[in-house]
Structures are given as structure tokens and as C-alpha cells.
Amino acid sequence: MGPFTLDHLPSEIILQCCKYFDDYIILSTLRPVCRSWCYATEIKIPTGTMAGLPPALWEKILSYNMDYRTFHAISQTCSSLRSLTKTSRISRVQDSAYRLPALAAPVCPAMTTKVVQHLAFESICCRIETGSLIYHKSGNCCPNDVLSFPVAEENATNPPVSKILVKFSSKYGVSLRPVLIDRPRRESEGGVTVGDVYKAIQRLFAEPLSQKQIVAMKQIRDWEARKHEAAKQSLARIEQLGAIGVRTATTSPTTPARGPSPEQGPEKEPVIEHDDAIIYLDYPFEADALPHTHNTVRRQREFLHDFPYVYASVHVGAVVNSVQIFNLTYH
Template identity: 85%
Template sequence: MSPFTLDHLPSEIILQCCKYLDDYTILSTLRPVCRSWCYATDIKIPAGTMAGLPPAIWEKILGYNMDYKTIHAVSQTCSSLRSLTKSSRMSRLQGSAYRLPAPAAPVYPAITTKMVQHPAFESICCRIETGSLIYHRSGNCCPNDILAFPVAEENATNPPVSKILVKFSSKYGVSLRPVLIDRPRRENEGGVTVGDVYKAMQRLFAEPLSQKQIVAIKQIRDWEARKHEAAKQSLARMEKLNSTSAGTAAEPSSPTPKAVPEKEPIIEHDDAIIYLDYPFEADSLPHSHNTVRRQREFLNDFPYVYASVHVGGVINSTQVFNLTYH
């Protein structure tokens, strides 16, 4: 008995398989398998086209200098076009859809080329005190669903890179440990994705404080408390002096001693890298019963603040994304 092969399948079974697939997958993947599959798919799609045109023509149309937002809008019209934008091997279309495969070796833009971040970063940001992701422009809360959207699978940059360091821009005397995303390069796979970057944003704020950071945050809080107390005492002395001088206007007033401002302490921050793939030391969700101190405690004086990422420079062959305040 000869071994069973795909070209021995009856056309009826092949047609049943085609019911679960869109036109682009049928024409681009199933049809070239063998003659039997070609005949069966011709029964399913006699004209060999999807939405009136062959897949190759659609690839040329979508790959002709279309920006990401236009391609995204077109891909939402039907499942076949959506599959085409995700599966096409045309480099121009892959670039516009942020789905270029990562290079075999790290390649960073030359002087004439600009590293471009994904347009999703323009409208979605992270709410610091909860570590959740939101649509900043619309105001709709989206703490987890963004990671299930197709955009989460797309490259974070064009050209794609396999290493990204998500780093908080040091501000107000605080420094948070950065998160490193390191993706192994595999053939025909993209680089670091939009979803990877947002997972890193969440992790950066929800990571437990290290011992150095616990000491640093105590020094910052103590210094702030002493400054506040010194300001109160200075105000009290001025009020007392004003009330005294009002009663003895004829007598010359002695000069008020100026308070010497306390110097800001030298804080030893912990800048050790957090690796995204390493497990959390504790539950990262902001439950009320969770007493673990988090990196976002450094930002306790700035509640309800949002952070978004912006592409930065390259450090040690690693692309940097800087987190900044809104």
C-alpha cells in the first residue's frame, strides 16, 4: 500500500478545510501545495481573487508608500486583507505594517536613516500609580486588553531591533531600575514588539524596591520632611518679628538671621538592570493587601501622572526607550 499523501485527499475534504480559512490564506498557502489542492481551491475561489483582485496586486497596492494608519484601516475591512498584512513577505509592506523580520545581526540606523517608533506609542501610555495601560487621548482605561490586540504583536520600531532598554528619565531626584527586553533572533521573526515594551513599562513601576532603593527613598523623604519643617519655622519667626515690630515702630529692628538651607543628600540609587523574562519576586498587581513596596513609590508625590515612551539613543548595542511624564 502506498503511503498516504496530501494529493490523495478528496476534493470534498479539502473544501471542508477551506471553510475555516480566509481567501488570502487559501490562495497564498493552500493553492501552491499540489495539483489536487489547486483544483479544490479553484472550486472554492474560481476567479483566484480576493475582493476582486489577486493577492499579488493587493500586496503591490498596500506596499506602495502607504503609512501604517492607512494599512491598518484597510486591514480592518475583511479577514483576507487582515491576513495579508500579517503574512505578506513583501518587504515594503512588512515595513509599513511594522512586521519586518529582525536582522541576523544588530543593525542600527545610519546617519541618513531614522529609527522610527510604532505609532501606537503616540496614543497609549502607562498610569504610574497603578501600572496599568490606558488610551491617553480617549481616556478609556485599558489595563490588560492591549496585550491581546494585534498591535501588540507588531515591531516596536522600524527597523526592528532585538534589544530594547526601557528607562525612566531621571526627574525630581529619583532613579528607577531600567528593564531590558532581549529577544533571541529567529528566522523570519520580528524584533521586540509593542506588547513587550508595555509589559516592560508595567514591570518597571511594579518591580519591588531593592535594598539600596529602600535606603534612598528614606533619605529623600527625611530630607523633604526637614525642609518642610525648616520652612515652617522660618515663617513662624517672620510672623513673630512682624508682630513685634508693629508694637515698637520707633525702635530700630535688629537684622533677622537667615536660615542656612540644608544641602540635598547624595542619594545612592540602584540602577541594576531588570530582565523582562525573569520572574517577579512578588505579586505585581496593586491589591490593597499587597504590602510589597514598589519602584513607583519613588513617584509618590506625583499621583495620577502618566508616562509614555519615546525612542532614544543606542547604549552598548541596545536601543533605549525613555519613559517621560505627561
């Protein structure tokens, strides 16, 4: 018996295999395999078309410069078009779908073209308190499902980049350690994905505090406590002066009124030494990202305890040392 090849498969088995694929994969990938597969796919799809048009014509239609929303709406009409947007090798189709391979983009995109962030970042943000991802425009909370959506596999930027640093914009004296996403450039793969960025956001807020951060947090809290106590004492002095004024109005004008000692100036804010060391997304992360009653690990989000119910969203920033910056801001 000679060597077994795909030509020896009976049409019945090939047709059974075709049941697991949509029309686009059958016509574009399975049909060119060999003559036997070509005959079998003609039995499955006699017209050789999907949704009334050949795959090559669909690729021409989708290769026209159209915005992402229109492109995405077309891709959702059937499984074949959805498969086309994911597997097409046409660069314009890949560009519109945010699936351009990393090697097709320049090493330093800021020097040649403007980097545009994925439109998903306009609709999804992170709830700082729980580290969960939500659709803030619709109000639907989906902390576990966002990263399983197809959009999570698409490039975070156009053109794609292989390194993104997710930073929290320093605010209210707070500085959090940034998270670096570093993806090696491979020929067939894209750059940093939308899912990578949101994993980095979750890790940024859920990362355990370093020793330097613990010291900084104690200094901030102690200073806030002293400010609060000084404000209480100042209010007590004002009330005491008012009471003294009432008493002196009923006494002799020659009797000097003894008030409290002069008020001291406000305490200056201490110089806090924050830990700005980079967190690498691919490094092991043992602590659970979500808060639990048994979890006593202190997190970076504790710096923001005065703003527990606010959301953070990302905005593309500058390129520093060939690393694309994504700035996290309050929503």
C-alpha cells in the same frame, strides 16, 4: 496500502478544512500544496481572487510606500487583507506593517538609517499609579486588553531592533532601575514588539524596590520632612518678629527688642545613591503588577508618590552599545 498523502484526501474534507481559513491563506498557502488542494480551492473560490483582485496584485498595491495609518486602514477592511499584512513575505509590505524580520535589518540601525518608533506610542501611555495602559487621546481605559490587540505583535521600531532599554527620565531627584528587553534574532521573526515595550513599562513601575532603593527613598523622605519642618519654623519666626514689632512700637525707643536667633541657611539636598542596575524583562517576576490591599511589597512607583495621577509615554532615544534606548517621560 501505499503511503497516505494529501492527494488522497477527498475534496469534501479539504473544503471543510478551508472553512477555517480566509481567502488569502487559501489562495497563497493551501492552493499550492498539491493538485487535489488546488481543485478543492477552485470550488471554494472559483475566481481565484480575494476582494476582486488576486493576492499577488494586492501585495503589489500594498508594497507601494504608504504611511502606516493608510496601510492599517486598508488591512482592516476584511480578514483576507488583514491576513495578508501579517503573513506576506514582501519586504515592503512587512516594512509598512512594522513586521519586518529582524535579520532584514542592520545590526546597528543607527549607523545606516534612522530608527522610527511605532505610531502606537503616540496614542497609548501608561498610568503610573496603577501600571495600566490607556488610550490617552480617547480617554478609554483598557488595562487588560491592550496587549491582546494585534498592534502588540508588531515591531516597536522600523527597522526592527533586538534590544531595547526602557528608562525613566530622571526627574525630581528620582532614578528608577531601567528594564532591558533582549530578543534573539531569528530568521522569520521580528525584533522587540510594541507589546514587549509596554510589558517593560509596567514592570519598571511595579518592580519591587531593592535594598539600595529603600535606603535612598528613606533619605529623600527624611530630607523632605526636614525641609517642611524648616519652612514651618521660618514662618513661625516671621510671625513672631511681626508680633515683637507691634509691641516695640508701644514701648520706649531705647528698649532693645530681643528677637529670635538668626535664621540658618536651608539644608542642602543630600547626595542620594540610586540603584541603576538593569532589570531583565525575561527574568521571573512573582509580584503582581497591579496594587492590591493585601500587597505590601514596595514598588519603584513609590518614588513618584507626589505625582500619582500622571501618565508616562515613551520616546525613542539614542543607541548606546548597540542597544536602542526608549525614554519614559511624564505626559
